[in-house]
Amino acid sequence: MSALSVRDLELNRGPRPILRGVNLDVDAGEVCAFMGVSGAGKSTLLRAIAALEAISAGKITIGNATLTPGPLPPESRLRDVRRQVGFVFQTPSLFEHLSAMENVMLGPIHALRWPADRARDVARRLLDSLGVAHRADAYPRQLSGGEAQRVAIARALAPDPTLLLMDEPTSALDPARRGALGESLRALAADGRGLLVSTHDAEFARRFADRVVVLDQGRIVEEGPASDVLTSPTHAATRTLLQGESSPTTH
């Protein structure tokens, strides 16, 4: 079953094309990593799928929701997209005035109108599964980078989305934390979610992604099982990415 389907997507900013003819599918239960150098359009693609940016042409289908070209519709007409898509930003972007627990509970209580008890149970379970339950009462500025990111993941997962988008989730983490994050992503996919993760960490993609998509100057230039793409790249852009990989701490 397809969690996400992108067809012939074009996105221009003014006269400048950012995404050009992107076609992409993410299945339920699959971790799809997409890679590319800075400026390749990775973040823009994620933002377009999350209905944070208007598209110029093509179509994005998420479950029963569809995004079409033209200005973004009001939030009231985006409910289906919001319910099904979770987004983890590159910076955690937690709400500074709320505790970790309250950050996770905010969406379910106010957007989904869950009773507070149910929201609290779900939030506690998510924080626990991500290993930050002991930080539930801490405020964002008291959290380390890794803790803040896991709280942000819990916040995105609380409404139980079918598609989880993550923008550079490994950039703020040390290698040990990356491994733990990767395990978490595999577990989330095993629950039947589709995961679309932007990264330029080839090692991370190799270990945890089912499939790798390489984006270069707004186009998909290479696509396939992670092991194939990353061991025998066919496109120059992929090779450039892998060269950067020679030093393990750079990304």
Add this chain to the structure above:
Amino acid sequence: MARERYIFASDLSLSMPRAPLASHSFVASFGFIALIAGCSPSAPSPGRSVLRWGGDAEGGAPFVEADPSDPSKVRGFDVEVAGMIAKGLGAKPQFVQVAWASIPQSAERGDFDLGMSGIEDSPELRERNSLSIPYYEFREVLAVRPADKGKYRRLSDLARRRVATLGSTQAYQILLAEQATTGVVPVSYDDDVHPYADLVSGRVDAVLLDNIIAERSLRRSGGFVIQDEPVAIGHYVAVLAKKNAALRDSIDDVLRARMRDGSLEKTFRAWNVWNDAEAAYFARALAATRDTATVATKPHQSILTYVPSLARAGVITLLLSFLAMTLAVLAGCLIAAGRVYGGPIVRALFTAYVEVVRGTPVLLQLFVLYYGLSSVVRLPAFLAAVLGLGLNYAAYEAEIYRSALLAIPRSQLEAARTLGLSELQIFRLVRAPQALRLALAPMTNDFVALLKDSSLVSVITVVELTKQTAIYATNVGSWVVPGLLCAAIYLVFSLPLTRVARTLEQRWNHV
């Protein structure tokens, strides 16, 4: 009216530029005179060559006014009497511009030798300064609208009615005493033009002031009548420093001589303020011995007697500030939200509002709101004060809130959108609570500023803490105790406020 065009040229005019001054700048030029004159207070001594005398040209004719044909000079009956005194002492008169209410204290400080500008004789003044014998007897008269001529004949007819007068005058003291007994509501003004304007427009029901001022207003604008029966009798005197009793005695001799030889009568006739009562007064004054002019002094009033009125004025200040700040916060939120979320027209309108309000003096805004709009909507003074201060501060609050709203990172707002929150929920749950924390410190700052700016509303007749203190200070002739009391009350108001803000800030910063 045949007014003698007697022009009094002060010594100082010789050192002033001879170029004609625009009439609207005459007050400023007097301020300049006061400034340079204040730099060199002359030690008063008999046998002087120059007699420095202080007066207020803002008081206008027939007392002291800027000469329309040469605004660097002054004219008026007080100017002429001062000239007679100087001549009698063998000196040349030199005018010093001083704000009317400060003349006695300025004389005591030694800024000039004697002060004259319709200074009223009173037991309190007699205690603190040396006073000449009265050179003019005036009547405190009641002015009412023509329709009320039969209804409001005396003060006792005006129970619970608003009666206007000039602050820190004998008339104001009479009204305060009357307030305690018959319930008259005194309304204090900073000038003697607006009381009559407000009488005609219906904001007040009567004006109690000197007959000279009342008759002048009647001639200038009209629209009211003056009751024949005076409420009280008062006297104009020259005021000197307490230690200058010897000079005062010489001045008294000169004044008696000028009463006797008819020069004073001639001057008062020339300024159209001579009448039978004046002739009778002169006769009495010349027959009396030196001391009869001294009024029996009242027992010294202690600080305690002023505390209730200061406390009342403090409540007015506090209430006014709270209401104005509430309005400022609400309107400020609306303007800020409009500027952040609104369309181009809303944004342009609110931006224009903020720029106009911030770019013009709040004093001007209060005047326009209270006096300027009075032909369209006659706002009660307190309401006008709340509106004036509130709408003024709204512009500043709006800017604080706007920048606080813009300071919340866009990524947080987008994160809230991806959670499925509506725009209103994002504002209410994410943006506003964080913006409030950012706005708290500058808001507290503004509230403390507003608390103090509320003293400006005395120009539209609201007697708040500072005005009440000024009245009290004029009464006791010193700013030391009233000033300290007033400052203490302001601090009592503002310190808890800053403390609460600091506590909140610390709590929010620790999380």
